[in-house]
Amino acid sequence: MDVDAAVFDVFGTLTDWRSSVTDVLSDIGGQAGLHADWPTVTDAWRHRYRPALRRILAGELSWRPLDDLHRLTLDEVLAEHGLDALGEADRDALVQAWHRLRPWPDASPGLELIHHTRVVTATLSNGGVGLLARLTKQAGLRFDCILSAELARSYKPDPQAYRTAAELLEVEPQRLLMVACHPDDLEAAAKAGLRTAYIPRPLEWGPAAGRVDPPAVVDLVADDVIGLASALGAPGRTRP
Amino acid sequence: MDVDAAVFDVFGTLTDWRSSVTDVLSDIGGQAGLHADWPTVTDAWRHRYRPALRRILAGELSWRPLDDLHRLTLDEVLAEHGLDALGEADRDALVQAWHRLRPWPDASPGLELIHHTRVVTATLSNGGVGLLARLTKQAGLRFDCILSAELARSYKPDPQAYRTAAELLEVEPQRLLMVACHPDDLEAAAKAGLRTAYIPRPLEWGPAAGRVDPPAVVDLVADDVIGLASALGAPGRTRP
Numbered sequence: 001m002d003v004d005a006a007v008f009d010v011f012g013t014l015t016d017w018r019s020s021v022t023d024v025l026s027d028i029g030g031q032a033g034l035h036a037d038w039p040t041v042t043d044a045w046r047h048r049y050r051p052a053l054r055r056i057l058a059g060e061l062s063w064r065p066l067d068d069l070h071r072l073t074l075d076e077v078l079a080e081h082g083l084d085a086l087g088e089a090d091r092d093a094l095v096q097a098w099h100r101l102r103p104w105p106d107a108s109p110g111l112e113l114i115h116h117t118r119v120v121t122a123t124l125s126n127g128g129v130g131l132l133a134r135l136t137k138q139a140g141l142r143f144d145c146i147l148s149a150e151l152a153r154s155y156k157p158d159p160q161a162y163r164t165a166a167e168l169l170e171v172e173p174q175r176l177l178m179v180a181c182h183p184d185d186l187e188a189a190a191k192a193g194l195r196t197a198y199i200p201r202p203l204e205w206g207p208a209a210g211r212v213d214p215p216a217v218v219d220l221v222a223d224d225v226i227g228l229a230s231a232l233g234a235p236g237r238t239r240p
Numbered sequence: 241m242d243v244d245a246a247v248f249d250v251f252g253t254l255t256d257w258r259s260s261v262t263d264v265l266s267d268i269g270g271q272a273g274l275h276a277d278w279p280t281v282t283d284a285w286r287h288r289y290r291p292a293l294r295r296i297l298a299g300e301l302s303w304r305p306l307d308d309l310h311r312l313t314l315d316e317v318l319a320e321h322g323l324d325a326l327g328e329a330d331r332d333a334l335v336q337a338w339h340r341l342r343p344w345p346d347a348s349p350g351l352e353l354i355h356h357t358r359v360v361t362a363t364l365s366n367g368g369v370g371l372l373a374r375l376t377k378q379a380g381l382r383f384d385c386i387l388s389a390e391l392a393r394s395y396k397p398d399p400q401a402y403r404t405a406a407e408l409l410e411v412e413p414q415r416l417l418m419v420a421c422h423p424d425d426l427e428a429a430a431k432a433g434l435r436t437a438y439i440p441r442p443l444e445w446g447p448a449a450g451r452v453d454p455p456a457v458v459d460l461v462a463d464d465v466i467g468l469a470s471a472l473g474a475p476g477r478t479r480p
Contacts (some may be wrong), residue, residue, distance in 0.1 A: 120373050130410030133360050133385035145373035145386045150408075168390075170370030 001220055001231050003195055004171045007124035007147060009156075009180035010132065012204045014111075014141060014225070015101035018042055024097035034083055039206060041081050041134065048073035053126070053155045066127050070095045072129055099131050100235050103139040104201070110225025111142045113234040115177055122147040124165050124178065126155045145169065157188030166194070179228060183215035195219045241460055241471050243435055244411045247364035247387060249370065249396075249420035252444045254351075254381060254465070255341035258282055264337035268330050274323055279446060280356065281321055288313035293366070293395045303393055306367050310335045339371050342378040344441065350465025351382050353474040362387045362420065364405050366395045385409065390437030406434070419468060423455035435459045437468055 013015050018039065026038040037132050052069050055061045074094055085093075114121050122145035123132045127149055132146045147157045152164035166173045173193030180186050181201040197220040202211045214221055222228040230236065251257050258279065266278040292309050297300045315333055319328055326334075354361050362385035363372045372386045389395045392404035406413045413433030420426050421441040430436050437460040442451045454461055462468040470476065 109345040115377070120370075120377060122373065128410065129385065129387075130360075133362065137355070137360060137384045143384075144377045145369065146384075147369075151391065168369040169373065170368065181463065 001177065001195070001197075002234070003119060003177045004118070004175040005120040005122065005195075006177040006197070006228075006232065007122045007162075007165050007169075008143075009178075009182060009185055010123050010125040010127060010135065010203055011098075011101070012223060013179065013181045013199060014107040015103050015135070015139065016203070017046065017101050018204065018206055020101040021045070021094075021097045024094060028093055029083065030084070032055060032086055032090060036081055036083060041077060041083070042082065043205065045070075045073060045077045046137050048076060056155060057158055060103075063155075064203075065096065065150065066131065067095050070098055073135055078154075098127070099134050100138055101135060103141055104224070106224035106226045108140045108142070110227075110229050112227035113226065114232055115142050115144065117229070117232055117234050119232050120144045120169060120171075122165065122169065124156070124161070126151070146166055156185055159188060159192040162189050162192035162194055177219075177232075179225075181212070181214065186215045190215075195224055197231075198223055199228065241417065241435070241437075243417040243472070244415040245360040245362065245409050245436075246417040246419055246437070246472065247362045247405050247409075248351075248383075249418075249422060249425055249453060249472060250363050250365040250367060250375065251338070251341070252441055253377060253419060253421045253439060254347040255310070255343050255375070256443070257286065257338065257341050258446055260336045260341040261285070261334075268333055269323065269326070272326055274325060276321055281317060281323070283445065284320065285310075285314060285317045288316060296395060297398055303395075305390065306338070306371065307335050310338055335469060338367070338415075339374050340378055341375060344464070345434055346464035346466045348380045348382070350467075350469050351470035353466065354472055355382050355384065357469070357472055357474050359417075359472050360384045360409060360411075362405065362409065364396070364401070372427060377414065397424055399428060399432040402429050402432035406432075407474055417459075417472075419465075421452070423452065426455045426458055430455075430457060437462055437471070439464055439468065 022039045022042045023212035025041055052073055056063055121143050123143055124147050125132055126149045128150045129146055129148045132148055136143055147165045152160045154161050166176045177195045177197055178189035179197045183197050186196040196218045198214045198218045199222050220231055222231055257340055258314055262279045262282045265281055280339035292313055314331055361383050364387050365372055366389050368390045369386055369388045376383055387405045392400045394401050406416045413456055417435045417437055419437045420430035421439050426436040436458045438454045438458045441460050460471055462471055
């Protein structure tokens, strides 16, 4: 695949937010003497994410940083699950859990391989620039550039988020590849003129969740980031 | 020095623009059958840079990407030096020379050392995001984030360029270190509330140029990026 740059979704595509956030929730909740099915609380929190984005893109909520959005939906989820006892400091720490997510095992070696090709790599996430810089540094995810929907003061799947990434990288949209495990992200990127690569993450919602169907139209399907690196011309490498 | 993030000037502080651009000028000029004292032409081009920035910050010129500014000043310099024979494609290639600059020898190992500390590193240059992503990738300069005055739609030394960097990184200005070899850059950063580190680059304007005095007020003076890494808590390393 001949492109000049590749931008990557982060939550889900490169990192296992579910197990990472669940660990922090159960730690903090346990220390507060609370009991809950923590993976279910994590899932409920994440399920509130897309509707909240849609409210912002529809103009029902004003644009705000992702941390503020996470805090809003966390308060709702804690109330819903009878976890109101968690205080301010605990809630702040839970929002910060999204800054320190574990990468999938192939993400770091795959990005390192792509870094050594001529393809420029960047994040393109709804997380803010500061969150992404810290998350990728801590997770060992090597990027040539950090881009965020925040730079368009919007959120994916707003077409402006993808177009702003192409403009800042100074590449034509059709020379820019969007990499994600979420069909709606790829469909929106394609509508904005980008090329698309799908990576399945069947464990995103835990071992019991089913496989997500790839989007109807996609330029490339790769097993994981190492497979994507091969498709982008990186020399072969033994899998970790 | 206790800071959360460090942002770096690129042209001069990390890269040897003078010898890099002179090589491209003498190649392209030579192929066009032209003769000139090429280092002098490079210096003349660079000397037009700060006055052009000042015209933009004063509102006399509208904001434009650095490439367009380089093209404007290149046309003036070529006319001034009787090099009008250079065509469009050659002029475009000369502007692109600023995208591929050689790093000073300490820059790459020093940044690698800082990357492995808890301090988040970013560029903060008047070059655009796309230029910086390609330049740092090609030069082997490892950053956790790419920031540009372009993201404030301005140029250093406008205080908004420094404040936007702090906002995007989500750090307090007084927890953000500006690293540069140019006193005016550091003075403007200090006025915007940032901490400052000076690295001398006595060869920036070639071997015949004199040493630049450090700014009157600076929080830290380091010999080079490796020395800065030590000041930021990186473990020791043999110099290259």
